[in-house]
Amino acid sequence: MTLKRLLIQNLRNLEGVDIAPSLQVNLIYGENGSGKTSILEAINLLALGRSFRSHKHKPLINHQHQSFTVFGRVHADDGSEVPIGISRSLDGDASFKANGVLVPSAADLAAYLPVQVINSDTFLLLEGSPKVRRQFIDWLVFHVEPNFFPAWKAIQRCLKHRNSLLRRDRIDPFELATWDKELVGLTDIIHEFRTQCMAQFQETFAELLKEFINIDGIALGYYRGWDKDKTYADVLNASFERDKRQGFTHLGSHRADLKITVNGLDAAEVLSRGQQKLLVCALKIAQGYVFTRITGRKSIYLVDDLPAELDEKHRALLVHWLDTMGTQVFITGVEPETLASSWRDKTKITPKMFHVEQGRVTEVS
Ligand SMILES: Nc1ncnc2c1ncn2[C@@H]1O[C@H](COP(=O)(O)OP(=O)(O)OP(=O)(O)O)[C@@H](O)[C@H]1O
Ligand SMILES: [Mg+2]
Structure with a gap:
């Protein structure tokens, strides 16, 4: 393009x-x-x-x-x-x-x-909220998987309904079960799309990183938004009381994140500002490469x-x-x-x- x-x-x-x-x-x-x-x-x-x-x-x-x-x-x-x-x-x-x-x-x-943007805000990717990193993951998923966006939109709608139900005085168990079932189905789809993209991304990123920054022990992990050893249905059940008390759904694909660490410690707390910038450059360039490899198309860079x-x-x-x-x-x-x-x-x-x-x-x- x-x-x-x-x-x-x-x-x-x-x-x-x-x-x-x-x-x-x-x-x-x-x-x-x-x-x-x-x-x-x-x-x-x-x-x-x-x-x-x-x-x-x-x-x-x-x-x-x-x-x-x-x-x-x-x-x-x-x-x-x-x-x-x-x-x-x-x-x-x-x-x-x-x-x-x-x-x-x-x-x-x-x-x-x-389009990929590299500006002073991009360099806050590591320090910023999980939302920024989730958007980073989803940029790739959106562009390589046409069914991602409809599922993503449906999940936003579903979470809105479930959260408003959680805030009611009387919660109809049948209504809750209906939203939970839909949420579990959509979450599995979103998680699967993200997992596939991240696998490709991690490989390319690991290769490129060496070109940008010479530090051992940097790791990039995809956090799905809930405990990886549990099914999402179980997690929803287990966190129901907390969700009800606070009026929103705590765990799920809307909490996904990219965990970037250096020897197990948060990269934002270990790397210098300059090293963080280089790491972010590697992330951004890797993104473009993976996008091209999967789709055969090219992304525009704004720096x-x-x-x-x-x-x-x-x-x-x-x-x-x-x-x-x-x-x-x-x-x-x-x-x-x-x-x-x-x-x-x-x-x-x-x-x-x-x-x-x-x-x-x-x-x-
Ligand atoms: N709504 C607006 N209407 C008219 N002028 C505006 C409006 N919003 C911002 N400006 C002005 O438009 C100009 C564009 O700013 P821009 O940030 O694109 O400049 P820049 O060349 O990137 O500058 P810098 O080198 O400082 O980053 C600024 O002078 C700003 O004050
Ligand atoms: Mg400017």
Whole structure:
């Protein structure tokens, strides 16, 4: 998958952007506050329907306007081209389009544009809540297993019903048994999808990790969300009193996590900040490789302010792996020379350079 054309209207300070990105490497430079991150944000919006900076859509809309639009022409790996677009207005209206047709949700766009983001928040993957790591696992599962998302949505619905039942004064045992049965069935499906993906992921990650960081004893384990020696049905029964007391379902696939340890200790508590960044880079690159191996497709990488996050040696390392993967990348930075030199010296690719000035974007040779 590559983005052949990108149009942005009234997103933050980007009032009218129209660029034809390189299908390989795009370097975006400009002063602080010029709009670089907003370009990556626009691509992420196309890919996921949401920003990586804000859960609200109002801050995204340019102060002088009522709505923003992002449009992209996606070049699929089978050679076909798909126009996709998203727009959101101040009154809360959202529209998502693919191939000229309105689609119900952002999830319907997501399959067209698999995107990986590497920014300062990504580097908190180890320290952050399990939700962040669960999203990391599920990115891969979503993109390789078409039946994952419907099951995931059904489980959210099921948990909502079960939790509201738990909060009632009188719990009808028949009603509870009905929700439990559905929850157990869906949980098994989700767990099976995640297990299959994680097995492939762990293998690739172990190989790549050595390239990024030279520390023994790093292990990556998938925690399913409940005791692995018990069936989920038994766990639900056993935790019923606690669930009822606190009004929600404690255990299940919604508690899954990625346990990253160094000699059995939590990696976030052992590794230095720089080592954590390298570990996260290895996770992100492994994700792209596994995605390509399973689907034969490629994911786009958005890397925000690369020079600020990694030193020269490790920047070169990340560039090397992005280059080896041969995916389309968008990288931002303040200094054009620092950005360009990582590619010029290390790869055979001539990147496209874009200069951003007060929300205006121009391609420079
Ligand atoms: N809703 C909005 N309407 C207009 N301008 C906005 C809006 N939201 C943010 N801005 C401005 O848009 C600009 C875009 O910021 P962005 O984060 O993309 O810059 P950047 O080039 O990545 O900067 P840095 O190098 O500091 O990371 C900023 O100047 C910001 O103040
Ligand atoms: Mg920025």
